[in-house]
Amino acid sequence: MATDVMIHTKDLTKRYENFVAVDRISFDVHRGEVVGFLGPNGAGKSTTMRILTCFISATDGVAKVHGFDCFDEPLEVRRVIGYLPQRAPLYPEMTVHEYLDFCADLRQLPVGESRKKSVRRVVEVCGLNSFYQKEIRSLSHGQRQRVGLGQALLHDPPVMILDEPTADLDPNEKREFLTYLRDIGSNRTVILSTHNISEVEYACSRTLIIANRDGKGGRIVADGPVEAIRAQGGTVRYQIAVGAGDSGKLPSGRELRTTLGEIRGADRVTELAAPDAKSVKVEVVGAKDADIRGELRRAVADKSWELLELGRELPSLEDVFRELTLAEDRRDRLPAAAAAE
Amino acid sequence: MNSTLTITRREFRSNFDSPIAYVVIALSLLFVGWLFFSQFWTVNRATVAPLFYYLPWAFVFPIIPAITMRLFAEEKRTGTIELLITMPVRDRDIVLGKFFATLGLIAVLLVLTLTYPYTISRIGNLDLGPVWVGYVGLLLEAAAGIAIGLFFSSLTENQIVAFFLTLCSLFGLWAVGFLSSDTNGPLGNIISFVSFERRLSPFSRGLFDVRNAIYFLSVTAFFLLATMRSLESRKWK
Incomplete structure (x- = not known):
């Protein structure tokens, strides 16, 4: 039974000059949970993840990872997370080997057998062996994505935050990766955003749906196991x-x-x-x-x-997702004059 | 390994993964060498003064703007900055790592230019004291220039914009010195105070003035701090 709260947010808000990206969202994620973070484009998924990884700061509210405050203790937070941003941005001039070594240095993994073992594990899990010595610039999108996943797993973090991790993977790679996530999720915490609902149904024990409400920023509109959310429809x-x-x-x-x-x-x-x-x-x-x-x-x-x-x-998760998020989407598609009424 | 050193190593190596560093260094060496030796035979005296006149100009255009423009702008454009910042490193490690890596590249360039004074010392009687002091001055000026370039690179995703902002700033700080001889009063004093040219010329004559060294170090520190603030501003925007 999961009891340890690994990610805690309360009334988390991110306001930009002209709009609210995230509007008072609160949720807890426990050890052993693999959480699918669903929402339409622009609903605030990536903003939430960027706050949790201390890349940006919240305007208001509380965000904690593994008990560390994202605002006051960013270095401690970054030490315990493995993060893969959207599109896996990597240095193209480095080889995969050099890049993982660079990440291991930044993560201060001690040089020696334990580091070699960590790298070997990542190479095996992410399937990097065939292009391990190649420059990243010569890799396909899918291969780059796998390298990005590799760096997120390198230090065996207790919390993983993955922003659309399967976007560039082929169906076989996707399934392999999701199976791996499901396996490792039993003793750590994973939060992954995706547009692919079937991935959430396959790999996630819990789903969070975030959607814009009344033209404001993203709010949690559904939270729970997939079956419970389907029942909410x-x-x-x-x-x-x-x-x-x-x-x-x-x-x-x-x-x-x-x-x-x-x-x-x-x-x-x-x-x-x-x-x-x-x-x-x-x-x-x-x-x-x-x-x-x-x-x-x-x-x-x-x-x-x-x-x-x-x-x-019960309706499919996709139906419920559409039901919960479509109203705002329709509103966005109205002509400007009608929307202003 | 220390995070600053890790980032310095990566950045220093990445300089040599793109043709920019090679092209800028090679062209600068050729151009400065040509100007230097063409004057050398005219003057017919064992002096490296022309080197300390032309090399700072080469720093202003194109060396420092060209090698600093990508430092943050490229990382912002490609998104690699997000992965770097979310590693367990401080913003200061990132800024200093990039700064020292670029200063290292300039040091490589300066070491290569040592061939000029070496050549002259073989064929004439060259006083090496002023040469070393001149090189210290060049390194201090380069450090200030790199810090300025780093700052402008942190403001934008566009390398060309960063290039021109750095070029204009360095050109202004350098060329303003030529106005000081025609300007009297407080304005003249201010111009003399900020001018890179005025601050560097004692070094090129072999005079190590601590005030000038402190000036360059202060400009360096100011713009490194400004870069850290600029990087931090992502959190609040």
Whole structure:
């Protein structure tokens, strides 16, 4: 059971001259948690991470990492974190070997067998072996990303802060990296921002969703395990597959949509790809506090179709994410005059 | 290893990973050497005075603006500054590391120019005392110039902007000395006080005046501190 608070923020606020980037966000992250930090572009994810790594200072509020205050004890904070900023900025003229050595020097890892062991571990985990002696300028984006991850892991930090760490990795590399994160996350703290919701579902024990509210800066709009956040959504989804049955005629997608769309409580009906030519499949979205499976079953029976499949499930994390963040996104897309009203 | 030294080593090496250092050093040596020896044969005397006249000009344009322009501007443009600053290092380690690395590059250049006085000492009777004092003066002037360049590089992501800001400042501080002979009163005193040219000329004549050394060291310290404040300002912007 995770009890140690490794990252603590309270009413964290970052104001710039013309806008508020982060607006009074508060959260704790415990040892052993891998937290996915989700949010649309401009919601304040990177700003929060930059405050936690002491790159910038908050205008107001408290930020602590491993018990050290980000404002008063920046060196102590930096010693206990491994940080990978967006796009893994590295020195192109250095070889991977020289770069990791440079980072090890800055982190004051003692020269000797223990440093060699740390470097070997990082080379193995991040898959740097084949380009270890190459100049960084000659590496692909994905390879650079892996070097960036390598430097973040070099000192085996108890807290890792990763800003879109998988952005340039191919699907296999992504999966390998996320599996590694999940493994190491059992005894340390990882906070990673990403746009990829499936990554959060795969690797993170907890999700924080940050979104702009009322034209102000980013605020936490959801916080908890993935399942709990999915339950926060106001809708549920029903998946229904129908066959010809006694009617002898397979309904068209449109026919099925119309029939089910007439049911009270079926807010939206969308046709899905059918698994075979003998069935039609649709998804019905309804309110979470109602269960319309009986009505759906009856509507299908009334038409003498055969009900092949009927399931009710919580909305996907992606749906909840859209629900929580889309309002502001729509507001941003309004014409200037309408937005000013 | 000490963080300042680690950063100094990396920065010093990175000077030689780009063609700028080679081109600037080679062209400066050729140009100053050509001016120096062309005067040497005309004067027909064993003196290195022309070296201490032309080399400070070469520092103003293009050496110091060219080698300092990228120091922070490039790191800001590429984002590497974020990774560097979030390492367990102080802003002061970063600023001093870059400063000493660049001063080291200038020291390499000055060592290479020793071939000129060496050549003259082989063919004439050269008094080496003023030569060494002149080199100390050049190094002090370079340190002040580098600190100014470092400061302007920390203000922008654009290397060209940093280059021209440094060039204009150094040119102003150097060329203002030529006005001092025509300006009397308090303004003349101020010009004489700030002028790099006025401060350096005693060194080139072999006179080590502590006041002039302190002036260059003060300018260096002031702009290094200003660079640290500039770097720190990212937190509040």
